[in-house]
Amino acid sequence: MRTTISVIKADIGSLAGHHVVHPDTMAAANKVLAEAKKNGIIADYYVTNVGDDLELIMTHTRGELDTKVHETAWDAFKEATKVAKDLGLYAAGQDLLSDTFSGNLKGMGPGMAEMEIEERPAEPFVVFMADKTEPGAYNFPQYKMFADPFNTAGLVIDPTMHEGYKFEILDVYEGESVTLQSPEEIYDILALIGTPSRYVIRRVYRKSDGMIGAVTSIERLNLLAGKYVGKDDPVMIVRVQHGFPALGETLEAFSFPYLVPGWMRGSHYGPLMPVSQRDARATRFDGPPRLIGLGFNVKNAKLVGPSDLFDDPAFDETRRLASQIADYMRRHGPFMPHRLEPTEMEYTTLPLVLEKLKPRFKKESDVVKAKQSIYEKETESSD
Ligand code: F6R
Ligand code: MG
Numbered sequence: 001m002r003t004t005i006s007v008i009k010a011d012i013g014s015l016a017g018h019h020v021v022h023p024d025t026m027a028a029a030n031k032v033l034a035e036a037k038k039n040g041i042i043a044d045y046y047v048t049n050v051g052d053d054l055e056l057i058m059t060h061t062r063g064e065l066d067t068k069v070h071e072t073a074w075d076a077f078k079e080a081t082k083v084a085k086d087l088g089l090y091a092a093g094q095d096l097l098s099d100t101f102s103g104n105l106k107g108m109g110p111g112m113a114e115m116e117i118e119e120r121p122a123e124p125f126v127v128f129m130a131d132k133t134e135p136g137a138y139n140f141p142q143y144k145m146f147a148d149p150f151n152t153a154g155l156v157i158d159p160t161m162h163e164g165y166k167f168e169i170l171d172v173y174e175g176e177s178v179t180l181q182s183p184e185e186i187y188d189i190l191a192l193i194g195t196p197s198r199y200v201i202r203r204v205y206r207k208s209d210g211m212i213g214a215v216t217s218i219e220r221l222n223l224l225a226g227k228y229v230g231k232d233d234p235v236m237i238v239r240v241q242h243g244f245p246a247l248g249e250t251l252e253a254f255s256f257p258y259l260v261p262g263w264m265r266g267s268h269y270g271p272l273m274p275v276s277q278r279d280a281r282a283t284r285f286d287g288p289p290r291l292i293g294l295g296f297n298v299k300n301a302k303l304v305g306p307s308d309l310f311d312d313p314a315f316d317e318t319r320r321l322a323s324q325i326a327d328y329m330r331r332h333g334p335f336m337p338h339r340l341e342p343t344e345m346e347y348t349t350l351p352l353v354l355e356k357l358k359p360r361f362k363k364e365s366d367v368v369k370a371k372q373s374i375y376e377k378e379t380e381s382s383d
């Protein structure tokens, strides 16, 4: 059976700052999706949140970029926005960049990851959702899951994985992609994906049969709108087991709280902290950047689950280390490399400050010239 998993998300406003989605906005979205399920547009759904992002997980048989499914998500965000406005929530409707729906959600603000699959007899998968970071944040764990034998034992000892995977990598600035193979081209893969703000792993395929293994949302709102309108908190769908990384190999990739761009004002590097759904709230310095992982099975397009995968003491040490890294990074205050490089900063005061100070800058060469002429005058008069 061909089933499509569509995960579509937007920040439509939140409680007490950019902190957490309000339950009433989730209820409004739920209502729209329940109606769409009743009308046969979608087969099943689950509504959740990470921080200030409202997340719609939907299954159906209509394929990717389907008008009706996207319109359903759009309506859910619109209805939730109405509630957010009524309640006076913060930044209500933030990610909805257009007033009218026009065929699909590309370029309209919400982020999405969609995957059309032929259901395996058992089809386990994980939906990862992060707040206060951007799509390239998944480059590191995707590489760990699908290309690093020190993370994924199956790459060495499972014959169905041994051939490796293909990585489709998007240059978000040029809007073009390249597909590279692992293990043969891992140095080339790393040369690109080590710049996660520009090169983003969009899809991963199993090399032996071309079966899709992972898909990431790639929208970068700042590039879409021409100016920054919010961080592009990303989602990722990963199929697990039986020729793909085991569930534990997938989660293992997040056991090290690596640094990602985002956090406060979308302008700071901080550790990605995997948390339970209960703890998916942005607090300290609006973070630290948080990740949740929900495990599902899908059968005949119906969802079974979820299991809240990071709600587990096995990740306590990761969280503790993330907190220590947060302390360490915070002590840099406004200094790089805690603060992002100017081109990646969410807030644009830096050009204004530079403009204001421009008349006060003195050219180094002028200073040297002035010294030189004093010297020349002095030697002239002493002659
Ligand atoms: C980052 C984020 C927050 C806000 C911060 C300031 O992606 O959502 O860190 O940038 O709370 O918010 P404003 O500018 O709305 O006051
Ligand atoms: Mg936000």
Ligand code: MG
Residues within 6 Å of the ligand: 011, 051, 052, 053, 131, 132, 231, 233
């Ligand atoms: Mg967010």
